[in-house]
Amino acid sequence: MRARYLVIALVSAILLAIFVSMNGSAPDTLAQAPTSLSIDVIPTDNTATSVVKIDTCASAQNGDVFDIDIVIENVTDLLAWELYLSYDPAVLEVQDHDAAMFQDANQESEVIDLSEDTPDDDGRYLIQSFDSADPSSPDSGSGVLARITLKAQGEGISPVSITEVDLNDDGTPDQGPLLRDVAGEIIGDEDGDTLFDGQTNGAEIRIGELCADPDAKAAVQNRDDSSGVSAGVVVGAGLAAVVALMIGLVVVLRRRRATSS
Numbered sequence: 001m002r003a004r005y006l007v008i009a010l011v012s013a014i015l016l017a018i019f020v021s022m023n024g025s026a027p028d029t030l031a032q033a034p035t036s037l038s039i040d041v042i043p044t045d046n047t048a049t050s051v052v053k054i055d056t057c058a059s060a061q062n063g064d065v066f067d068i069d070i071v072i073e074n075v076t077d078l079l080a081w082e083l084y085l086s087y088d089p090a091v092l093e094v095q096d097h098d099a100a101m102f103q104d105a106n107q108e109s110e111v112i113d114l115s116e117d118t119p120d121d122d123g124r125y126l127i128q129s130f131d132s133a134d135p136s137s138p139d140s141g142s143g144v145l146a147r148i149t150l151k152a153q154g155e156g157i158s159p160v161s162i163t164e165v166d167l168n169d170d171g172t173p174d175q176g177p178l179l180r181d182v183a184g185e186i187i188g189d190e191d192g193d194t195l196f197d198g199q200t201n202g203a204e205i206r207i208g209e210l211c212a213d214p215d216a217k218a219a220v221q222n223r224d225d226s227s228g229v230s231a232g233v234v235v236g237a238g239l240a241a242v243v244a245l246m247i248g249l250v251v252v253l254r255r256r257r258a259t260s261s
């Protein structure tokens with residue numbers, strides 16, 4: 001009798017498990033996290049296939065040169081992608097880029113970089129590449145899709161963003177992130193316009209002012225003790241040239257005055 005109850009309990013448990021799995025509520029916890037894109041404005045210690053901490057604000061000074069990372073997380077079989085970095089050209093310009101980090105990390109990759117030329121100073125920078133390896137060498141997981149070198153061009157706060165943009169204000173986005181997998185399928189497009197609809201996290205860069213966290217500073221490449229001295233020398237030399245020019249002008253004017261009188 002007791003064994004019979006046990007069998008009934010077991011069968012009920014199995015049926016319940018099947019029911020739950022058919023409704024989709026149980027496997028949700030097992031499902032892979034959705035693909036997301038973010039900008040990490042302090043890329044210190046990130047590698048091509050690992051991201052340490054995504055920072056959303058960094059401060060720097062005018063003239064500073066520093067990197068930011070475009071980070072992808074939880075992608076499966078990525079083969080080709082494109083996205084636009086929006087920035088304020090009064091504050092920043094794009095000096096350089098590396099679009100092959102994440103895609104180049106696995107063996108036999110042959111990444112072709114089709115990004116816009118640098119320097120770029122019109123506020124929209126197109127970065128795109130695909131892995132042309134045969135047999136194909138798609139990439140899965142998380143890492144640094146692209147590393148962008150920026151230069152501070154003026155004081156102020158520049159948002160940096162990779163979300164889709166409606167350029168002609170007709171209510172339909174014209175440009176945005178596009179991710180394609182090894183089967184040619186578009187990744188993360190819910191509404192059929194090919195543009196990525198998953199999480200895209202932007203950030204901001206403050207030139208000449210601190211972030212809410214005063215320690216959130218850009219990883220500046222050009223500013224150290226030696227470059228500070230050489231900048232001072234350059235300014236000094238410039239001033240000397242201006243003074244020499246003015247003395248020359250005064251001499252010429254005096255001579256003219258002398259000859260005309």
Ligand SMILES: [Ca+2]
Nearest residue numbers: 040042053055
């Ligand atoms: Ca970081």
Ligand SMILES: [Ca+2]
Nearest residue numbers: 103109131137
């Ligand atoms: Ca690859």
Ligand SMILES: [Ca+2]
Nearest residue numbers: 120122124125
């Ligand atoms: Ca551009």
Ligand SMILES: [Ca+2]
Nearest residue numbers: 189191193195
């Ligand atoms: Ca879409």
